[in-house]
Amino acid sequence: MYEFNYRKVDSVAAAVEAMQQAEDGKFVAGGQTMLPTMKHRLASPSDLIDLGGVAELTGISVENENLIVGAMTTHAAVAASAEVQQAIPALARLAGNIGDPAVRNRGTLGGSIANHDPAADYPAAVIALGATVQTSKRAIPAEEFFTGMFETALKDDEIVTSVSFPLPEAAAYMKFENPASRYAIVGVFVAKTGGEVRVGVTGATACAHRGFRLEAALGGELDAGGIDAVELPVEQMNSDIHASAEYRAHLVKVMTKRAVEACQ
């Protein structure tokens, strides 16, 4: 780890201001991605602005048919939340299966989506549920939020404050875990909301995305009968020692089918 300045702030406004003043600042939430990256000397921010003390960023509530989760809410808190379990049980289960207990007790929703690891779980849910990401500047629809590998629509001084998930009629997440890291080799979140079925896919490609071809095959129904026939663009799939592009494309379909079945 290189030297850096540590800044503790107690409001979103103060965090933004600290960022604007910093030479090359970074926000830190749970630190579960940020700190390992710094320890490996792959990141060397001049300032680390800790969102841990910003009370307005935590909390879970249901308002106007939306589940609203504060950006600093930990995975463990989402998993254990009665509101989440009631409103979107698939989301609680997803959170409860991220990493290990230490990671879940520190890692946050805001950190996960701001980081946009192509193998992270939350992005699939955010996309499939048609969520809206609320930031210190604006509201960003899920589909515009994730722009590329480790890239999002966020500006440098923009903070995710909360995510609001419209309540679905049915939803399920199926994750095919990397045997080593236990991140998603492929994760598919299927949600039926307001009569529409959406599929959010993570892990498979550089960027979490909507599975439009899969959605077309489902045709708004929770019936996986047409999934096998879907042709996915293998050349766009990630490929590594754990899973080739071809295998990932196959897994996307298997996970989709299983998620659809789990929705029923």
Place this chain on the structure above:
Amino acid sequence: MNENGIGASVRRKEDQRFLIGKGNYTDDINVAGQTHAVFVRSPHAHAEIKGIDCSGALAAPGVVAVLTGDDLAADGIGPLICGVTVTSDDGEPHRAPAHPALAQGKVNYVGDHVAIVIAETRAQARDAAELVDVDYNVLPAVIDTGSAADSGQQQIHEVAPDNVCYNWPFGDKDGVEAAFAGAHKVSKLDLVNNRMVTNPMEPRAALGEYNPGTDEITLHLTTQNPHVHRLVLSAFNQLAPEHKLRVVGPDVGGGFGAKIFVYAEELVVGWACRKIKRPVKWNGDRTEAFLADAHGRDHVSTAEMAMDENGKFLAMRVQTQANLGAYLSTFSTMVPSYLYAFLLAGQYSTPLIYSEVKAVFTNTAPVDACRGAGRPEATYLVERLVDICAADMGLDPAEIRRRNFIPVDAFPYQTPVVQCYDSGDYPAALDKAMELADYSGFSARAEEAKSRGKLRGIGLSSYVEACGIAPSAAVGQLGAGVGLWESAQVRFNPTGNVQVFTGTHSHGQGHETTFAQLVCDQLGVPIENIEVIHGDTAKTQFGMGTYGSRSLAVGGVAIARACDKLIAKGKKIAAHALEAAEGDIEFADGNFSVAGTDKAMNIAEVAFTAYVPHSYPEGVEPGFDENAFFDPTNFSFPAGTHICEVEVDPDTGVVEVVKYSAVDDFGRLINPMIVEGQVHGGIAHGVGQALLEGCSYDSEGQLITASYMDYAMPRADNLPSFDIDYAPTNPPDNPLGVKGCGEAGAIGAPPAVINAISNALGVRHIDMPATPETVWRAAQQAAAVSA
């Protein structure tokens, strides 16, 4: 029975300190004036060093010294050695390239040691290490085991044309050929034994202190064998004479073989602390462990078996190319040779065996012993081949094994490959394992699984291994530079408690308990009055350390022998005190008594008398403190049958181990609970190799699996609850009747798992690690073939 003696599952004495966080590992030890070292490592797999500019690093805050290979050479330190000679087919010793502890002009793998940077803090040393400017001329790298010796490959070492370390043919080639020519059937299999990173939980570390007053270096190391370290560092690396070098292996967090060897960091830290006259600490991080701990396995083989019409094995032929990495680690040469080819008989009476091993250099980390060392490779090959034979002959895998087992009445059994097996009852272990696994109920379970869309498979592995390493004369003949006896000292203090000094080293095996039980059983001393001491060359007599499941089978016997001597001496002292003839004194349960009377004396009282010899037998020395050295006459040969049952999800290729049964012959069990723990860990290790662990370099020699993000270790949820039982026999060559249990699981499990997967998929073979994608592809292919 003594309630804490042999056969009792006594809770581990050492766990108190581990469970309350009072273990004392090398990194826990801090000394006044200590500096911190970081190694500059090669980022390239193969490169010439055109120059090293240390000026930036030397000017960095807190830096005390930056030392390179030139400094090391100027002081005449090193190079590192390989302690076992293997004679190549040209009659010459194996090719041994120079192995400098800090690179001299060339680096040969990613992680190779280039310089040591020493600073006041670890962070300063890391910062400064980045400022060491090394000018590399990158060369093509040789990575792949199978093609390393192909013509046209870049030659890594001048002394090793074609990158060959040795070609080692072994056995009756002509006899084997004749048997193959006349065989009813020949079964053949190509297979890979995947490379593993050994992964002890505690990364390696070293702390060196130099005392100018005594001219003595003290090195705290993560070592499995402190005296071996001291011997090699003194006699071969010129660090300091043995009497001026103290090596301490304090608590060590696992070794699995990787901490046997003398590493560059250890020698360099020892040398540097004297050079800068300040203590130097190096604490390796996990990345360094991946890059620069010795790795294990990495064989590419072809195996063939010739059979008669009844499936009786007539002859076996094996060709193996073994990767030794960039340099020869301390015992590397013996692993794919003596520890491998000598085990190729397995549990079978195959009369003729011929093997050819070609050991090659590559631009990868050195490869050496890893839990089982050679024996897992042999067992995997034999037990996979036997399943292929069964398939080719249309026999049940259990049946073909049974037909070829060495018969019970043939022990001691001389194999055609040097080893003479001590004792065994292979059918008994197979029967028991089949019962435990409900082998006959398998087809019903497979049917039921099918109804859930799962493919269920069952696989057997009947392994044998050689432990209790080893008879000194035997290993000497083979070219080892050391003898492999073990030592013990059993010392009574005047107040009757006992200190047991062993030359072995416990780094997770529970010796402090098991050895205390031996003494408790033999001398009748309460177990809480016995302390086992190991791991410090300043405290214990010379010993050979712990590896090859030798500690109990060799070191335990040395302890028992020392106890014998105490009993003999005690009889003299008791006879005098009890006014009886020495021949009338009997010893049992801690009491010396006069036969046929109620006159008796406790061993603690005898010890006291020996230290306060006011009234004492003539000609007997005072003191109650005996030592013994034990050199075994043979290896010990644990064996058993493991049965694995898996369910494969054909849609994803995910393999679930649903049932695992193991029946082992470890001879007599001293602490069944500890043995069970060793079996569990071993099986986990073996399942890890079969399903998860694959060390992988890219074509440029970058280690892709350099962290747990990519290197998959087995975890609890990868494993079922194991069903474990024993089918012990009594090894006549071992005075304690024990065989060794630390490696069995890692040896037995891989073929059991792969046999089960092959069975589930109905395929001939699948290479390890059987990752979901590999299994999925095999399932697809099998489905396409049967369609």
